[in-house]
Amino acid sequence: MGEKITRPAKSADLRRARLLKDALQRGSPPALRHPQDPSLADRSTAPTNGTADHLEVQRAYLDQLVEDAPEAISILEKGFRITRINAEFTRMFGFTTEDALGERIDSLIVPPDRSAETRWIRETLENGQKINLETKRRRKDGTLVDVSISGAPIRVSGTQASVYVLYRDITEQKRAEALSSALYRIAQRTSTAEDLQQFYAAIHNIVGELMYARNFYIALYDSDSELLSFPYFVDEQDPTPAPKKLGRGLTEYVLRTGEPLLATPSVFEELVQRGEAELIGAYSLDWMGVPLKIGNNSFGVLVVQSYTDSVRFGERDKEILVFVSQQLASAIDHKRNQEALRRSEARYRSLVQSAVYGIYRSSLDGKFLDLNPALIAMLGFDSAEEVLALDPKKDVFLQPEEQARLMDEFRRSGRLDSIEVRWKRKDGAAITVRLSGRAVTSVEEPDEVLEIIAEDVTERRVL
Template identity: 70%
Template structure:
């Protein structure tokens, strides 16, 4: 006898469900009154639907018209942490939607009521409060033209978002390496980049300098501790990572274990989670990147440590590059300051002699007011007084010679010639393909003038010593002549025709004696003899000797004071002073051609030299 259909369905649905669980189709023998199941059977369709929802790789929630959860699958429980008993009957927005995204839920409901599908990337909240990145897709279930339910699918895209954020972060690190103007700006941008990947409100970078053996903190942001001063290595967690060269996720348990082992000690405010990764360059640890949390709501995990380690590898290269760039910038600034403030002229030129760069000292040396004027000059025509010297100098550089203290004649802007001593060499410059010349120029014009004056003074001194020796011998002869003349005058009567001739001989001898005394005074070999003298008389007597000495092209004028008193002095020394002052007029002073101040300086130096020479203890 055949069973009614109502009696046959439960066993058939049960068999299908069991078969679906086993993964094999279910068949019954026709001889036993059972027939093969068909997909048109509602029970079979429901069983398929149940398995489809349960085995789906996405989290699925089925909602009623009031957005209350009717059904969830196992992936929903795994993703968000809610069991079916905790989820069914609750509104979806109160279960997994973050409070700041309530308007988003309202918009999704409006779209579904209009019969449209919805899809977007957003965040949802797990049972413990942690946010997860998800891709949401949903649609309404319509029966008889009326919406009776809705289904919403969630795909976890946390790893995808993390990979995208990580890739974007690495790109920005590389970008900031070249665009940041200084290290502080670069460190701030790195902090912002890490903050997009994980909680990094407390963030710092520590760098170790092996030369000074100091650990410094160029960037330090922390809600509990101030920025530490540079210090020597101690036993903190930062130093532990420096020593080990390995990443460290330090939870309270890990910290207690390290303290017991004597590896670390507490420095600063105690944090809940402390995570530090080494910064390495060529297997050398030069710093540590650290983030930490003081609240139980923010905990770090192994994935965070791996991400921060990966970021630190790129960051270490960027920091090392930026530090070298900063050191190069400071070095360039120091050397530029050194060149700009140098008292010697310094310039770079092409191998043809064209100026490429000059310092302020060279601009002043040539008498110009701006660097543009000097760079526009043709050295062969506008700088070198002798074009042959210019050609000879360039040929020496082309031969690869290093020039040391080569003196040449240059022209200033006003046409005056100066003597310049050059030292330099040809070097390779990255700015141009060819070699360039780097030369130091020293203006030795005034030094050469002083040297000429010194040599002239030496010659005058030699002449004076020669004249003194001759005058001494001549004075001995005059003493003999004067002695015999006095004997002849005593033995010759005034009426004798020889008396006037003998008297003339005596007068000539006296004049020769005066001349000899003046020569001895000029040579400083006369002993000091203090007596009352008349300066007018001395000047008047010196006038005869000075006129042939100073030459015909210099006018000599004497103005004697009638009311001048007498003084006690050595007449020879006074005569020496007058002689030296008169000799000043014969000394050349090319500096006077440039400006009155230079002329005054020249005269003052010559007078000072006369004073020093005249009254030197060696000669007096």
């Protein structure tokens, strides 16, 4: 068993091989010509079988060309039935010569949902035109392969005798294109998704285009709380786990080692025996997880898993998931920072809005840009819009020169420390206000602005 079986050589095959060898040794292979070519007529001294020899050499060259071609080749005759395939056709689709000869090409390798495409190909070739397209074809085992197809009619004496079709496997090209598209869309989603849940769902859909991802989850570790949480979890067997301390599950193993893991049943069993992992949740046939890392720090794990024999993961899938995880880790880190910034801003605004002291932001010429309710009440107005419309120099400072003194102090020291000034309220009443603040800049406002706390000390001055 396993021995190579050699087919007995036919005399014609031996003759063709010998003639081909002789021609190659001469270094001048004959041109492919028809036996009635007039240029052969003056060879009256040649043996009678000279024309036959030339035909044998031509046939040997063509046979070798077809058989050794890097593309899968099929020759089709009437009814688009196969009369010849080459070795690459067998390797690509799994059909031997015995399987294919006499079969219709569409019933052999064309998926059922491509019938309209098949009709177009047939009509185009029958009209004497060439075809070029990228599509899918079916292997003997039922799986699909991405192929680039080129085909053209073969004419003999002006009449269409048959058709040749070439197939080139473009699976790797399509994978690269899909991966590139996926990474681009992940980057795009990073800036467009409104919240993390929406973002995680979009990532799930993108990964699902690259591989089987019916069971998919993202786990994130918070070093402050020392909890492992599962912000996105879709699974056929298990419910979403509650946040937990680190244990000995496969998720924690990947988080601990910082390395991708394809846990087939044998790999999982080995990890269990070594005490590196234990079963948590439903038993999956294949479990595949990759770390989410920023630098050398693993802060989460991206996981897909399968519960069925019909879906098995391989090293190629792991490589793809690693590529996705690198982009995803950066995106998650960016989104988490955005969320943290939003929460911080919300807390800051809450503090400002509820403060008993007046707080405001102004330009360097003193114009109000933003203010809190306490400052509105301090000045006796009913709304922020009324105060923002004021000219502070004329409408707020009791003595306009005090505003100039305020700006001089800021330019001298870069801040304001308990500077007292006199303001006037909406009703004209004067109040004494103590001001403290500093200049700040931001991405949104590259020019310096003042952030100032205003405390009404009028009653203290009376005492």
